[in-house]
Amino acid sequence: MLDAALDVFAEKGIDGASVKDVAAAAGVTPGLLYHYFAGKEALVTALLRERGFARRLRELLEQDRGRSATEVLPRVMREFDGLLAANAKLLRLFFAAGHSHENVRSVLAEFVAEGQAAMADYLRSRVAEGELRDHDAHTTATALFASLAVGRSAGIPVDVAELVGLVLHGLVRPDGDTPPETEREITGA
Amino acid sequence: MLDAALDVFAEKGIDGASVKDVAAAAGVTPGLLYHYFAGKEALVTALLRERGFARRLRELLEQDRGRSATEVLPRVMREFDGLLAANAKLLRLFFAAGHSHENVRSVLAEFVAEGQAAMADYLRSRVAEGELRDHDAHTTATALFASLAVGRSAGIPVDVAELVGLVLHGLVRPDGDTPPETEREITGA
Amino acid sequence: MLDAALDVFAEKGIDGASVKDVAAAAGVTPGLLYHYFAGKEALVTALLRERGFARRLRELLEQDRGRSATEVLPRVMREFDGLLAANAKLLRLFFAAGHSHENVRSVLAEFVAEGQAAMADYLRSRVAEGELRDHDAHTTATALFASLAVGRSAGIPVDVAELVGLVLHGLVRPDGDTPPETEREITGA
Amino acid sequence: MLDAALDVFAEKGIDGASVKDVAAAAGVTPGLLYHYFAGKEALVTALLRERGFARRLRELLEQDRGRSATEVLPRVMREFDGLLAANAKLLRLFFAAGHSHENVRSVLAEFVAEGQAAMADYLRSRVAEGELRDHDAHTTATALFASLAVGRSAGIPVDVAELVGLVLHGLVRPDGDTPPETEREITGA
DNA sequence: CATGAATGAGACTTCATTCAT
DNA sequence: GATGAATGAAGTCTCATTCAT
Numbered sequence: 001m002l003d004a005a006l007d008v009f010a011e012k013g014i015d016g017a018s019v020k021d022v023a024a025a026a027g028v029t030p031g032l033l034y035h036y037f038a039g040k041e042a043l044v045t046a047l048l049r050e051r052g053f054a055r056r057l058r059e060l061l062e063q064d065r066g067r068s069a070t071e072v073l074p075r076v077m078r079e080f081d082g083l084l085a086a087n088a089k090l091l092r093l094f095f096a097a098g099h100s101h102e103n104v105r106s107v108l109a110e111f112v113a114e115g116q117a118a119m120a121d122y123l124r125s126r127v128a129e130g131e132l133r134d135h136d137a138h139t140t141a142t143a144l145f146a147s148l149a150v151g152r153s154a155g156i157p158v159d160v161a162e163l164v165g166l167v168l169h170g171l172v173r174p175d176g177d178t179p180p181e182t183e184r185e186i187t188g189a
Numbered sequence: 190m191l192d193a194a195l196d197v198f199a200e201k202g203i204d205g206a207s208v209k210d211v212a213a214a215a216g217v218t219p220g221l222l223y224h225y226f227a228g229k230e231a232l233v234t235a236l237l238r239e240r241g242f243a244r245r246l247r248e249l250l251e252q253d254r255g256r257s258a259t260e261v262l263p264r265v266m267r268e269f270d271g272l273l274a275a276n277a278k279l280l281r282l283f284f285a286a287g288h289s290h291e292n293v294r295s296v297l298a299e300f301v302a303e304g305q306a307a308m309a310d311y312l313r314s315r316v317a318e319g320e321l322r323d324h325d326a327h328t329t330a331t332a333l334f335a336s337l338a339v340g341r342s343a344g345i346p347v348d349v350a351e352l353v354g355l356v357l358h359g360l361v362r363p364d365g366d367t368p369p370e371t372e373r374e375i376t377g378a
Numbered sequence: 379m380l381d382a383a384l385d386v387f388a389e390k391g392i393d394g395a396s397v398k399d400v401a402a403a404a405g406v407t408p409g410l411l412y413h414y415f416a417g418k419e420a421l422v423t424a425l426l427r428e429r430g431f432a433r434r435l436r437e438l439l440e441q442d443r444g445r446s447a448t449e450v451l452p453r454v455m456r457e458f459d460g461l462l463a464a465n466a467k468l469l470r471l472f473f474a475a476g477h478s479h480e481n482v483r484s485v486l487a488e489f490v491a492e493g494q495a496a497m498a499d500y501l502r503s504r505v506a507e508g509e510l511r512d513h514d515a516h517t518t519a520t521a522l523f524a525s526l527a528v529g530r531s532a533g534i535p536v537d538v539a540e541l542v543g544l545v546l547h548g549l550v551r552p553d554g555d556t557p558p559e560t561e562r563e564i565t566g567a
Numbered sequence: 568m569l570d571a572a573l574d575v576f577a578e579k580g581i582d583g584a585s586v587k588d589v590a591a592a593a594g595v596t597p598g599l600l601y602h603y604f605a606g607k608e609a610l611v612t613a614l615l616r617e618r619g620f621a622r623r624l625r626e627l628l629e630q631d632r633g634r635s636a637t638e639v640l641p642r643v644m645r646e647f648d649g650l651l652a653a654n655a656k657l658l659r660l661f662f663a664a665g666h667s668h669e670n671v672r673s674v675l676a677e678f679v680a681e682g683q684a685a686m687a688d689y690l691r692s693r694v695a696e697g698e699l700r701d702h703d704a705h706t707t708a709t710a711l712f713a714s715l716a717v718g719r720s721a722g723i724p725v726d727v728a729e730l731v732g733l734v735l736h737g738l739v740r741p742d743g744d745t746p747p748e749t750e751r752e753i754t755g756a
Numbered sequence: 757c758a759t760g761a762a763t764g765a766g767a768c769t770t771c772a773t774t775c776a777t
Numbered sequence: 778g779a780t781g782a783a784t785g786a787a788g789t790c791t792c793a794t795t796c797a798t
Binding site for chain 5: 018019020030031034039040
């Protein structure tokens with residue numbers, strides 16, 4: 001039922017899709033939806049909560065806490081991009097949900113903040129380790145996620161490797177002793 | 190009348206606001222709106238066309254075609270951020286419009302593409318001038334705009350100077366001897 | 379439109395009649411009802427306010443302020459009974475409205491109180507004049523109105539003259555030799 | 568289960584309360600209600616039959632058949648008022664039920680008639696005994712019950728002693744000098 | 757230009773009732 | 778006895794749009 005809702009909402013938008021549409025897509029009657037969800041809004045928030053991927057993002061970043069950004073960022077962003085690609089519908093839903101009722105908005109804000117914080121935490125840990133220069137981690141986190149999300153949502157092709165490269169070479173301390181990229185050290189040797 | 194429409198649509202969303210709402214906010218009757226606009230959708234697209242700021246962005250970038258990115262980017266992004274701040278309502282409208290009728294969508298896509306292209310063109314001109322390393326200008330343009338737009342739209346503070354610094358220091362060739370990208374250096378050797 | 383509403387609500391009850399029913403009876407579409415009334419409840423309260431007869435009752439009683447109860451009461455109650463008979467539909471509506479939304483209830487209470495007060499005021503003025511014995515005017519007002527209203531509403535026949543006689547002279551035979559009713563005495567003589 | 572139904576119906580009205588509401592208040596599932604009652608309407612009529620107090624009223628009056636009205640009426644009306652107070656919910660239900668389905672209506676009418684008849688029978692027995700003057704007993708019965716019921720239902724305070732006094736002795740001052748009724752004085756001259 | 761009455765379609769939601777378990 | 782998933786019909790209300798004035 002949530003699957004059907006995701007499909008329909010993603011395709012038509014939350015306001016654009018009727019409860020009847022969702023019910024039809026799920027192969028049930030509208031009445032049954034109200035047996036399980038208090039209303040349309042509750043359906044949307046349930047959808048967001050059940051299918052959101054902020055948690056997965058935090059897991060990714062936390063298990064890599066000790067590893068270098070040059071190694072972690074490409075991998076995580078690729079995985080994040082994969083999540084976005086796999087959940088393209090959900091992503092569109094996220095962007096469309098901006099003007100829905102207050103509840104939907106707060107659930108969304110919560111998720112965005114969670115993802116932001118996970119990335120910012122990780123980045124700051126790399127600053128503490130001396131790998132990255134001191135910077136505003138929030139701005140960087142936003143740049144990373146927003147670029148990918150907007151790109152995928154708007155159909156603008158964004159190259160993950162390019163994006164990570166862009167961000168990394170701005171952040172890595174330029175002075176000699178700590179090499180910015182592992183591969184370069186090796187190949188440069 | 191467009192001003193009122195902007196206010197109302199930004200606050201309630203396009204689907205969430207009725208033509209009557211817009212008319213009331215403009216101090217006219219719904220009937221009169223139909224005297225000037227073919228319908229609700231026409232009102233939205235007119236609004237986007239009249240109030241959009243893609244043109245202003247292109248102007249900004251074209252008059253600076255010859256100047257260095259280190260000088261131009263901070264200035265342009267600051268100005269772009271100012272536009273976003275001044276047109277917060279319009280921005281929310283942009284994000285909300287994603288799932289509206291086809292016409293609205295295409296007008297939107299057009300504007301985004303126009304802004305993208307303006308920035309990408311400029312960036313490529315700086316690559317040609319030798320200031321910036323060769324890169325995927327579209328990805329960079331997306332990163333720049335998306336970060337600011339998402340930040341402002343979602344209420345996440347994004348520091349413009351930080352963002353520009355982030356992007357610039359990844360792109361500017363350090364100064365010859367240490368090449369920015371290992372692979373290219375090697376293949377170039 | 380209010381006429382149609384009165385008919386329909388009186389026949390089916392407020393909850394039992396749909397807005398569609400009312401609209402159909404008025405020969406318009408449901409949508410138009412919402413052009414004039416904020417909702418079903420507003421329709422009911424408007425109906426009560428426009429068609430209520432508490433005002434007429436007060437007028438009746440005020441113009442008779444100086445006259446004796448034995449003269450006024452029969453006349454007023456007869457007229458009140460006439461109002462009830464003429465507005466039988468409205469009366470049923472009054473009784474049925476008890477469980478509707480709060481607004482309806484308060485409009486109703488207001489009317490009942492107004493009628494009550496008008497009668498109680500009059501009765502007290504007759505006490506002051508020495509015609510009537512001192513008593514709880516509210517209880518009497520309630521007895522007069524409630525009897526008639528319940529009788530008409532429930533289809534129980536209530537004789538107005540009997541009711542007024544009852545209230546004015548009571549049931550207990552004065553004390554045997556003097557017969558309770560003057561006329562009968564005379565005719566019996 | 569009937570208790571819960573009484574609570575819920577009295578509070579929300581018969582149409583205003585759903586079967587689910589009743590079931591929830593009774594701590595059972597809607598399905599179970601249908602195990603015991605054929606439907607919502609059957610539930611209401613069962614409620615009226617099980618909890619109605621017309622029978623109690625008849626008992627009261629029959630055991631007092633031989634006693635004087637001046638003694639019986641105050642007592643019975645006080646007890647009836649007590650029943651109303653104790654069954655305030657039921658009373659509201661009675662008034663609200665007026666526009667329900669036909670079955671409910673007929674059960675109601677039956678009860679009212681039963682109470683009416685009991686009182687009228689008693690009054691007539693007192694007329695036969697010579698205590699009360701000849702009169703329309705139905706009108707008196709209606710006046711007695713309706714006043715109390717409407718008063719309690721509408722929140723208008725009705726003094727039982729006053730009401731009984733009113734009915735028994737009337738309003739007109741009995742003492743000689745100020746004549747109670749113009750006609751009587753004149754005709755009595 | 758301007759009004760606002762009028763409509764028809766459709767939205768969200770509720771609910772009495774049934775029935776497989 | 779008891780559950781609760783499931784449904785179909787209906788209800789209230791909104792709204793883009795039209796049109797006579």
